[in-house]
Amino acid sequence: xxxxxxxxxxxxxxxxxxxxxxxxxxxxxxxxxxxxxxxxxxxxxxxxxxxxxxxxxxxxxxxxxxxxxxxxxxxxxxxxxxxxxxxxxxxxxxxxxxxxxxxxxxxxxxxxxxxxxxxxxxxxxxxxxxxxxxxxxxxxxxxxxxxxxxxxxxxxxxxxxxxxxxxxxxxxxxxxxxxxxxxxxxxxxxxxxxxxxxxxxxxxxxxxxxxxxxxxxxxxxxxxxxxxxxxxxxxxxxxxxxxxxxxxxxxxxxxxxxxxxxxxxxxxxxxxxxxxxxxxxxxxxxxxxxxxxxxxxxxxxxxxxxxxxxxxxxxxxxxxxxxxxxxxxxxxxxxxxxxxxxxxxxxxxxxxxxxxxxxxxxxxxxxxxxxxxxxxxxxxxxxxxxxxxxxxxxxxxxxxxxxxxxxxxxxxxxxxxxxxxxxxx
Amino acid sequence: xxxxxxxxxxxxxxxxxxxxxxxxxxxxxxxxxxxxxxxxxxxxxxxxxxxxxxxxxxxxxxxxxxxxxxxxxxxxxxxxxxxxxxxxxxxxxxxxxxxxxxxxxxxxxxxxxxxxxxxxxxxxxxxxxxxxxxxxxxxxxxxxxxxxxxxxxxxxxxxxxxxxxxxxxxxxxxxxxxxxxxxxxxxxxxxxxxxxxxxxxxxxxxxxxxxxxxxxxxxxxxxxxxxxxxxxxxxxxxxxxxxxxxxxxxxxxxxxxxxxxxxxxxxxxxxxxxxxxxxxxxxxxxxxxxxxxxxxxxxxxxxxxxxxxxxxxxxxxxxxxxxxxxxxxxxxxxxxxxxxxxxxxxxxxxxxxxxxxxxxxxxxxxxxxxxxxxxxxxxxxxxxxxxxxxxxxxxxxxxxxxxxxxxxxxxxxxxxxxxxxxxxx
Numbered sequence: 001x002x003x004x005x006x007x008x009x010x011x012x013x014x015x016x017x018x019x020x021x022x023x024x025x026x027x028x029x030x031x032x033x034x035x036x037x038x039x040x041x042x043x044x045x046x047x048x049x050x051x052x053x054x055x056x057x058x059x060x061x062x063x064x065x066x067x068x069x070x071x072x073x074x075x076x077x078x079x080x081x082x083x084x085x086x087x088x089x090x091x092x093x094x095x096x097x098x099x100x101x102x103x104x105x106x107x108x109x110x111x112x113x114x115x116x117x118x119x120x121x122x123x124x125x126x127x128x129x130x131x132x133x134x135x136x137x138x139x140x141x142x143x144x145x146x147x148x149x150x151x152x153x154x155x156x157x158x159x160x161x162x163x164x165x166x167x168x169x170x171x172x173x174x175x176x177x178x179x180x181x182x183x184x185x186x187x188x189x190x191x192x193x194x195x196x197x198x199x200x201x202x203x204x205x206x207x208x209x210x211x212x213x214x215x216x217x218x219x220x221x222x223x224x225x226x227x228x229x230x231x232x233x234x235x236x237x238x239x240x241x242x243x244x245x246x247x248x249x250x251x252x253x254x255x256x257x258x259x260x261x262x263x264x265x266x267x268x269x270x271x272x273x274x275x276x277x278x279x280x281x282x283x284x285x286x287x288x289x290x291x292x293x294x295x296x297x298x299x300x301x302x303x304x305x306x307x308x309x310x311x312x313x314x315x316x317x318x319x320x321x322x323x324x325x326x327x328x329x330x331x332x333x334x335x336x337x338x339x340x341x342x343x344x345x346x347x348x349x350x351x352x353x354x355x356x357x358x359x360x361x362x363x364x365x366x367x368x369x370x371x372x373x374x375x376x377x378x379x380x381x382x383x384x385x386x387x388x389x390x391x392x393x394x395x396x397x398x399x400x401x402x403x404x405x406x407x408x409x410x411x412x413x414x415x416x417x418x419x420x421x422x423x424x425x
Numbered sequence: 426x427x428x429x430x431x432x433x434x435x436x437x438x439x440x441x442x443x444x445x446x447x448x449x450x451x452x453x454x455x456x457x458x459x460x461x462x463x464x465x466x467x468x469x470x471x472x473x474x475x476x477x478x479x480x481x482x483x484x485x486x487x488x489x490x491x492x493x494x495x496x497x498x499x500x501x502x503x504x505x506x507x508x509x510x511x512x513x514x515x516x517x518x519x520x521x522x523x524x525x526x527x528x529x530x531x532x533x534x535x536x537x538x539x540x541x542x543x544x545x546x547x548x549x550x551x552x553x554x555x556x557x558x559x560x561x562x563x564x565x566x567x568x569x570x571x572x573x574x575x576x577x578x579x580x581x582x583x584x585x586x587x588x589x590x591x592x593x594x595x596x597x598x599x600x601x602x603x604x605x606x607x608x609x610x611x612x613x614x615x616x617x618x619x620x621x622x623x624x625x626x627x628x629x630x631x632x633x634x635x636x637x638x639x640x641x642x643x644x645x646x647x648x649x650x651x652x653x654x655x656x657x658x659x660x661x662x663x664x665x666x667x668x669x670x671x672x673x674x675x676x677x678x679x680x681x682x683x684x685x686x687x688x689x690x691x692x693x694x695x696x697x698x699x700x701x702x703x704x705x706x707x708x709x710x711x712x713x714x715x716x717x718x719x720x721x722x723x724x725x726x727x728x729x730x731x732x733x734x735x736x737x738x739x740x741x742x743x744x745x746x747x748x749x750x751x752x753x754x755x756x757x758x759x760x761x762x763x764x765x766x767x768x769x770x771x772x773x774x775x776x777x778x779x780x781x782x783x784x785x786x787x788x789x790x791x792x793x794x795x796x797x798x799x800x801x802x803x804x805x806x807x808x809x810x811x812x813x814x815x816x817x818x819x820x821x822x823x824x825x826x827x828x829x830x831x832x833x834x835x836x837x838x839x840x841x842x843x844x845x846x847x848x849x850x
Binding site for chain 1: 462464465467470471473474477478480481482483486493494495496497498525526527529530533534537540541549551552567570571573574575682686687688689707709710711712713714715716717718719
């Protein structure tokens, strides 16, 4: 097979006719599949069902310290769970705050806190006029949603297999004090699946932003979510920041949404003493405390940090075949045409595919017409605008492998069909 | 016994000596009891333990509509639980938003939303300069904490057995557009235990605030929390508001914190279509959804609105003897001295005692020295400042009846001792 880019018009027409026939067949098959979000499948959720049976008696509802988790009390999470999240995020337990079921909510609250309370001696962001935020792309739509909600100007930062373009990041933040932060998913990035290189992490830790109140939103959602046998290693950002006297730069987040239950997990954040003082100064008015029974349920079930890490092997067993399916299908059906590129992630929740420029929206439309709903084209860019109309996020976890194979056949046909049509003009 | 106010110096001296001897005895007994917060006791928490066993299988984790509560999805709460909260708050289910474990958090988020997003065509509060908020007193310290955190000027509104002084409320809100809202606990008010009269509710519903973005924060925390056999009836505020075309005025809140578990209950809010549009416009960026498994757990256990109401009889059986103990002790030991006043609440979580003016701090100090920690004097007022230094909130639910009787003996002695010392000058 020649690359589409090397085909002449006749060859493309012939390919187009073949693809259209194939596409009609799939359309007539009447598949209905929603792959729009990074949702675990039922098999994954079933793994954690025993967690719901861990709190069986009144006396079993107490922490080691004797706190009754059914009652009021404890603002920042039960100690043994703080310890686990501290290990996972690479910080000290006293720098961890365990919250409710959503790390996104903690990120939203963090940005909101910066909006209304000044940090590092600065005015609240909302009073500083135009605020800008750096957004490595492709990235996570719900991150961009928060900064769009508050009216920030979002600046695209290109990503490669090492992470964000740090030359650009350094240049921008050192010059422009209206740039207040950056969104990062440093490990198994959403959606590209790459992990930031040691050099990128070191350069983040050494940033000298013009804005004293610049913060790195370090969303480590997939910190222990390996799919490959040999997972990626992410350098410890907080350690590097401390070496540079920059420990106030990062605010870190993670959760068990993709470990236990997306709808009923536990989220946590971590940061320096200075930042924690600001956040706790707000949290103490925001709530009396988060759901400690759910925290205790997680602790009883996962036991400790090693227990948590070991637990991920069960997820890997379910997820790895799904990633393999997606990548196999792409390699078999698309690679030879040269009309799309993708990463081979070692973990996380997504496969990011760059289809022929100017065809992503059309691929998503064609897939939808054939019964496969994908994440909207453009969703991985601020304002939903992919300047090249090229990136599509594939979320393989929700369907079964069988459904996924069907869906990927459709995706591959649609990717190729949109490409040849585009090339034919 | 004469009223202290009618005693001469000799009689007061004699009373003082007797009280000091009694106080020393209690001090030496070495009691240790924390009555500082409105926490349910263990016996109450045990009532709800079976709730933790309601989710036993994967198939049992689905709503009637087929939504898997373990996974992502549903922003505003599972439908059957929305229905229950709608009934309880007296609104339509579509005007309810079910959230996480804390109604205080929903109130904080509501105020924060008004701070950063304009409502009713107005600028965000944070951009409007000096903002004022009305605070019926005595009231709930955590309400005042939120408005203090954001730097609002809080204005005390006296309460009587009908509710807030509505002449004053009407006058202030009609004249001053910088007054943006009022905190209300309309039923079994925290701490006085009174329920707003029909006339007060009607006058709230008919308010004509100078500020278009004025809102009533209607915290119905104790909406079904009767202690007496014949509970108070609260007029439906939303119905009255609709009659006046004022449906955007109230934002209502409640929770199961004092029904199931304070640390792991479910909270809800309710408001008009216009307000809900604003809140949902924010919630959709704030989170993917709240803990639906805990929502489902509550639904399975409480079943429906009648089930919820019936359930409160179990709480009443535990709490009513505690309220009786507090009131009996006050009647037996303090009433004849005329040195304190209190309400006889038909429900809620507190007994509010007004001790002799200028002695509340001293009573709390004396109690603490004898081993009984009460809510800090002044806590029921904005900025922690009770201008008369008179109000003390007694929270009878946490101790056992036996401990409570001991604690109340100490409280009564301290109340009288502080009074005679004050009168002696």
